[in-house]
Structure formats: C-alpha cells, structure tokens
Amino acid sequence: MAILLILSKKIALSMLSDKTVYNLHRISGLVGGLFILILTITGSILVVDKQVDNLLNPNQTQIEAVGPRLSYNRLLATVHQQYPTAQIRSIYLSENDKKEAVRVDLTYKGAWIWVVLNPYTGAIISTRNADAAFVRRVRELHENLLLEPVGGFIMGLAGICLLGSVLTGTWYYRRSLLSVFKIGVRWNKSARIVYADIHKWLGVVALLFMLMMSATGIFFHWEQIERKFGDGPKPDQSQIAPISLTSIPVDSALAGAKASIADFKPLLIDFPKPGDSTLVIRGNRPGSIRLLGKYNVSATVDARNGHYLIGFDARDADLEYIAEHIFEELHFGRYGGWISQIIYILLAIATAVVTVTGLIIWFLKRA
Numbered sequence: 001m002a003i004l005l006i007l008s009k010k011i012a013l014s015m016l017s018d019k020t021v022y023n024l025h026r027i028s029g030l031v032g033g034l035f036i037l038i039l040t041i042t043g044s045i046l047v048v049d050k051q052v053d054n055l056l057n058p059n060q061t062q063i064e065a066v067g068p069r070l071s072y073n074r075l076l077a078t079v080h081q082q083y084p085t086a087q088i089r090s091i092y093l094s095e096n097d098k099k100e101a102v103r104v105d106l107t108y109k110g111a112w113i114w115v116v117l118n119p120y121t122g123a124i125i126s127t128r129n130a131d132a133a134f135v136r137r138v139r140e141l142h143e144n145l146l147l148e149p150v151g152g153f154i155m156g157l158a159g160i161c162l163l164g165s166v167l168t169g170t171w172y173y174r175r176s177l178l179s180v181f182k183i184g185v186r187w188n189k190s191a192r193i194v195y196a197d198i199h200k201w202l203g204v205v206a207l208l209f210m211l212m213m214s215a216t217g218i219f220f221h222w223e224q225i226e227r228k229f230g231d232g233p234k235p236d237q238s239q240i241a242p243i244s245l246t247s248i249p250v251d252s253a254l255a256g257a258k259a260s261i262a263d264f265k266p267l268l269i270d271f272p273k274p275g276d277s278t279l280v281i282r283g284n285r286p287g288s289i290r291l292l293g294k295y296n297v298s299a300t301v302d303a304r305n306g307h308y309l310i311g312f313d314a315r316d317a318d319l320e321y322i323a324e325h326i327f328e329e330l331h332f333g334r335y336g337g338w339i340s341q342i343i344y345i346l347l348a349i350a351t352a353v354v355t356v357t358g359l360i361i362w363f364l365k366r367a
Contacts, residue, residue, distance in 0.1 A: 018172060025168035029358045032161025035145075039158060040352040042142035043213070044345045047333050049135040056134055059125070065098040069119045072250040072269075075102060078122045079115055083108050091250075091269045094119060101125055149224075156221030162351075163214035165358075169203055180204050192364045199357040202350045209347040210354075216331040223324075248279065249306035256308040257281045257299035264297060272303045279303040289315065290335040293325040 029036075045052055054062075072091065079088070086108040094100035106113040112130040117123065130136055137146070145151030170177065181204070185197040203210075250269065258264050266283040279301040288296035292314040300309045314325065329335040333344035 021168045021172045025165055025172055026358075026362060028161045028165035028168060029355065030362065032158045032165065033355050033359050035155060035158035036162050036355045037352055038145070039142060039155065039162075039213075039217070040348045040355070042138050044348045045135070045138045046142060047341050047344045047348075049138070053133065053135045057126070057128075062099050063101050063118045063120070063125070065120060067120050069095075070122050072102075072254070073248075075117050075119065075122055076104070076248075076250060078117065078124065079104050079106070082124060082127075083113070083115075085109075086113070087274070088271045090271060093267055093269065096265065096267070105130070143224075152221060152224055156218060156225075159214050159217035159221060162210060163218065166203075166207065166210045166214065170207065173200060173203075177204060192361065195357045195360050195364070199354055199361060202357075203354045206347045206350040206354060209344075210351055212330055213348075213351070216327045219327055220331070248303050250279075252306035253279055253301040253303075253308075254281060256306055257301060257311075260308040261285070261297060261299055261311050264299065266299075267295060277303050278309065279306075285313075291326050291329045292317075292322060293329065294334075 083106055086106040089105040089107055092103040094102050101116045102119045104115045106115060114128045114130050116125040118125055140146050145154060180200045185201060186193055254266055263285045264283055266281050268282040270280040272278055281299045282295035284296050296314040298312045302309055333340045
C-alpha cells in the first residue's frame with residue numbers, strides 16, 4: 001500500500017510539472033483569449049449599465065417634478081390606452097427620486113417594450129424595444145455572444161479557460177508571485193520582457209478578481225444549463241386568460257404591503273404571468289444588505305383584490321438563495337456604489353491587458 005501511495009504521488013507530481021502547468025496556462029489563454037476580452041469589455045459596461053443607458057437616453061430618464069404624483073393605476077390606464085392588448089411585466093417605481101421617470105415593461109406583439117412615463121403628468125416620454133437597447137445587447141453579448149443557446153456554452157467555456165489560466169499561472173509563478181512588485185516593469189529591456197513583466201504584475205494585482213469573476217460566471221452558466229435541461233416540460237398556460245391590466249388595484253396593493261411590512265420601501269412591481277394571480281412587490285428596508293441582492297424584501301399580493309398574502313426577507317432565506325444572490329452581486333460589482341464600480345472597471349481593464357499581453361508573449365516566442 002505504501003509503495004502504491006508513493007507511486008501515485010510521483011505520478012501526480014510528474015503530471016504537475018512546471019512545464020505541464022505552463023502548457024495548460026498557455027492553452028487556456030489561447031483558447032479563451034478572444035472571449036475573455038469580450039467578457040471584460042462587456043462586463044465593464046454592465047457594471048455601470050444604468051449610467052450608460054441614462055447617458056445615451058438623457059431625456060428618457062430625468063423629468064421635472066411639478067405638482068402631485070399620479071396614482072400608478074392612472075399611469076397604467078394611460079399605458080393600456082396606448083397598448084390595449086399588451087401584457088404588463090413590471091413597473092420600476094421612482095418614489096425615491098422625484099426627478100426620475102417611471103418605467104413600465106410590457107410584452108407586446110411578442111416584443112419586450114419599455115414604456116417611460118412622467119409620473120406627474122402621465123405623459124408617455126418614450127417607448128423602446130428592450131432587446132434593441134444598447135445595454136441589453138451588451139448583456140446578451142456578455143452572456144451568449146448574441147447566439148443563444150450555443151453562445152452561452154461558449155462563454156461558459158471561456159469562464160473555465162479564465163479560471164484554468166489563473167490557477168495554472170498562480171501555480172507556475174508560485175515562488176515569485178509577490179516579487180513582481182519588487183521587480184516592477186523593466187521598461188529598458190526587450191519587448192518580450194516588458195510584456196512579460198506587465199502580464200505578471202497585473203496578473204497578481206487582478207488575481208482574486210479574476211478568480212471571483214470566472215468562478216461566479218461558471219456558476220451562472222451552469223444554472224442556465226440546469227434551467228434549460230432540468231426543469232422538464234412546462235405546463236401549457238395558453239388557454240388561461242391573464243388578469244386584465246386595468247383590474248389590478250396597484251395602489252391599494254402598495255398601501256397594503258407598506259402597512260404589513262414595517263419601513264418597507266417598494267422599488268419594483270412584478271405583475272402576474274399568464275396562469276398566475278399574484279403580484280410581487282420588491283424593495284428594501286433600512287438595514288437591508290446589498291450583497292443579498294438589489295431587492296432584499298418582497299410582498300406577495302393577490303392581484304385580483306390587492307390583499308397582502310405573505311412577506312419575504314432575504315436575511316431569512318435558505319443558504320442556496322443567499323449564495324446565489326451574493327454570487328450575482330459579486331459578479332456585477334454594484335453592491336458598493338460608485339466605489340465598487342470603479343474598482344471593478346479598473347480590474348476588468350487589468351484582466352483585458354493580462355489577456356492581450358499573454359497573446360503577445362505567445363506570438364513573440366513564435367516569431
């Protein structure tokens with residue numbers, strides 16, 4: 001038995017020789033290089049997607065606060081008049097910012113439509129096809145290369161390549177990992193050495209970030225695969241008529257949720273899907289933990305009469321829910337406001353430079 005253990009140890013060590021690890025590091029970088037670049041560029045945009053969308057559409061987000069706000073049922077009546085056959089998906093409330101417009105998401109003729117309204121006048125400011133919006137296209141490119149579902153598998157593989165590249169690079173440079181800060185970038189040396197120094201220096205700086213991004217990205221892609229192949233056949237709800245848009249007492253539902261959950265601040269309302277009869281109002285309370293998701297608290301309401309049914313707080317959720325939402329917040333980096341957003345963008349740029357310099361080093365070695 002002792003001999004077998006010694007032999008297996010020797011075999012494992014031989015398989016993990018520095019040359020083997022370096023080859024794995026190089027292969028991971030070459031296979032995933034282009035896709036890792038796409039991930040870093042699109043990921044940088046998604047960290048500040050709301051700011052980018054507001055910048056591209058300044059007149060569609062900010063309005064002048066004049067007079068009292070209209071009721072949400074009044075706003076929905078305006079939307080219903082414009083889109084009488086649409087099925088409402090959600091309303092993004094704007095009560096925390098008096099100058100922010102209200103956005104209603106609809107499914108209309110098979111398309112996902114964003115309708116932006118002035119909450120003081122009820123006027124429709126703009127309508128957009130959500131799938132054609134720049135930030136949505138960037139997200140689709142980030143997740144599936146605009147080629148769902150095949151692109152999703154490719155980007156999942158890119159995440160595995162990034163993780164493999166980071167782990168093998170860390171192992172290969174394990175003896176000199178921290179010495180890169182002492183050596184720095186030797187700008188007076190040959191191009192190959194300069195690129196190698198930049199590659200190693202930024203690789204160490206962004207090490208934990210790259211590990212976190214690759215691991216959480218792989219997790220989300222695996223979840224997508226599970227949803228596609230593990231849920232089984234979905235029930236046919238085509239014959240079940242949806243609840244009429246104008247019959248849902250949104251304002252009384254909001255009032256009931258606020259009365260039932262102390263200090264509740266609603267931010268979003270998800271409307272019932274065909275075959276369902278519940279309205280879900282999402283938001284936060286003082287002390288809500290941002291790492292547990294954008295919305296920590298929710299109230300489920302009967303959409304037919306507005307009666308409060310049950311509440312939910314993320315702090316009381318099971319481990320799977322907490323882990324999933326922490327991973328999501330860590331992946332997109334919005335949990336710390338503009339500070340975490342800037343840090344994430346800088347580290348994403350560092351990851352892109354590490355990828356590019358790795359490809360350049362490979363090219364120079366072959367030249």
